[in-house]
Amino acid sequence: MIEIKGLHKGFDGTPILKGIDAVFEPTITSLIIGQSGSGKTVFLKTMLGLHQPDSGIISFNGKSTADMSINEKRQLKQDIGMVFQGSALFDSLTVEENVMFPLKMFTKQSKEEMLERVNFVLNRVNLVNSNKKFPAELSGGMQKRVAIARAIVTKPKYLFCDEPNSGLDPRTAIVIDNLIQEITDEYKITTVINTHDMNSVMEIGEKIIFLKDGYKEWEGNSNDIFKTDNEAVVNFVYSSNLFKKVRKLYQDE
Amino acid sequence: MTYIKSIGAYAIMLTSVFRRPQKRQIFREAVFKEIDDLGIKSIGIVAFISFFIGGVVAIQTALNLEDPMIPKDLIGFATKRSMILEFSSTFVMVILAGKVGSYITSSIGAMRVSEQIDALEVMGINSLNYLVLPKIIATVLFYPFIVLLAMTLGIFGGWVAGVVTGLFEQQDYVSGIRIDFDPSLIQYSLIKSVVFAFLIATIPSYFGYYVKGGSLEVGRASTNAVVWTIVMIIISNYFLTQMLLS
Structure with a gap:
């Protein structure tokens, strides 16, 4: 609360x-x-x-x-998870790297564990087959989904x-x-x-x-x-x- | 008053930058990425300019030596001294201030206006440490090598100019390079390059990090960053020269 x-x-x-x-x-x-x-x-x-x-x-x-x-x-x-107005995805990182970023920063999970979690949340926001794409290659709605996936990946x-x-x-x-x-x-x-x-x-x-x-x-x-x-x-x-x-x-x- | 405020904000920024990185592995990766972006990708332009400037200095010296009493090995000596003392450290760094400085300001500025820096802060990441420290480490470690490369290529460019134009003998040029060789001058040049590398990494970062507005302001900030970085390089060059050579 x-x-x-x-x-x-x-x-x-x-x-x-x-x-x-x-x-x-x-x-x-x-x-x-x-x-x-x-x-x-x-x-x-x-x-x-x-x-x-x-x-x-x-x-x-x-x-x-x-x-x-x-x-x-x-x-x-x-x-805390945050979804910004313009998505605020990191331009130089792929979708997968964007979503994995908080996990890499704050957990000691192995690469496989992180990937599993990333794929899970990307599936959860109905975004499949976009892992290797860069934010600029996505539509506005897809970028929002990635932003939501990144916000919830650490179970906030x-x-x-x-x-x-x-x-x-x-x-x-x-x-x-x-x-x-x-x-x-x-x-x-x-x-x-x-x-x-x-x-x-x-x-x-x-x-x-x-x-x-x-x-x-x-x-x-x-x-x-x-x-x-x-x-x-x-x-x-x-x-x-x-x-x-x-x-x-x-x-x- | 604005200048004093800016100097204060710059100093405060540095206190946030010099903190222990939150995740060593990510920091290491970032440093290598910055070495590639800010250093390795600048080698081409530095090599090109150094080679031709070395040639031009040698040709100009040769053309101005009309008095037969002046030994011809002065051409090699003058080219070597020009390249080591000023060109390789100061002018190469001024060139890098333009190329790298505008890149740093625009990349950090774009992150600011698109809320990517806010996203880092919300995650609990020290954004200044995460974004700026790898740039400082990369430039301070790598730019002395760029300066050494510029010295070598500049002197080599002078030799090639002699071969191509036939204005002076190769032996004279080589003996001129060997006259009065003083390693402390290379040391002086490398010390300057470390200071200038620090300025090139931090001043554009400051302008990019604190930019407000949109893409137009990011463009303006890039211009200001390059101007102020060059001004600070020239001023610090003056004081460093006095401190290190007098």
Whole structure:
């Protein structure tokens, strides 16, 4: 479980996160949504330790990151898998080497054991016969699959995804969303996804946190979000004609 | 103020770079890869330039020696001294600052803007140590050999120029090379090459690692990295020369 209390973060005197409280529970796919510039990515990166918080508490399984020793922090990082917006695969490494990289860095497994695990996770994300390809030779959806495989290869307890659907067609986006949710259930991990994709919200939004101007504006699930009267959420969700029609249907019911 | 900030950030970067590598085997592999990328792949251009510059220095010296009182073996002597003292260490390193420096900045910068460095950090890897230390080790270990190669080929290029143009006798050139041979000058040149190799590995890494923005900024950072590396090579050359030769 991840608990966030009173998280503040700013850059060059400009506050970005303004006292966010949140709880992310295991086996639940939690979504952080909001407009561009609302602080989603900064929130995610601050949780991951890529940005130092100005104030507030970030706890993983009841232990605040501020109270962790260097070894505990190192261990925590090995329990975290991350899928970046642009996949962030290492260009100079093949698919197999990319996925094997965390194993090579942090385990003492033999080459055969590592290969077995790599092939297992690549199969799990439905990516076969691509082991020797380089990231540049893959489509966007395939790159996301490799990124997910790399994120889960060390059996992490926490999975973070920053805009996993960006740049993907709606069909592939749904496949990736479902894959993330299946992995969350299967490995009993705590998953946090940053998105502004309403399809994701409808597909896998077991818990949704809506950020606006650095504040947590609203919290609920994929059913609640279509019924809420919160103006900021309504403006965000019903910004497209498709969802305006969905809202009308809900209201008619 | 910006310069002072940058010098501070560069020093802080170095403190993160000089840590014990997390996995020795991976570090060893990275060093060999960098020796190949930054060293072996630069041999061709260094050999080409050294050979012809050696020839040009010999021809120019020969053409300027009109006074019959000046011994002809001065051509070999001047070529040898030019190649050992300045060309092989300083100018070859300036060339490498352009070739290798832009490669280092653009490769690390591309990793920064595509979040690959963030990915390393999230995994718990000291990205500066992982990316920069192998480059420093590779250049500091390998560039002295490149400098020795440049010296040899430059002097050889001078000899070939004599054979091809007939401007001076081979015996004069060879005896000129042998006059007043001082091994400490080679040592001086190699010490300089180690310092310059360190600058070539670290300054472009700094510019690449801290780049912000997109591909345009990476391009700008590459240009700045090359300019500043060359400036620092020239300045440190001045002080090293004074320290080591005076």
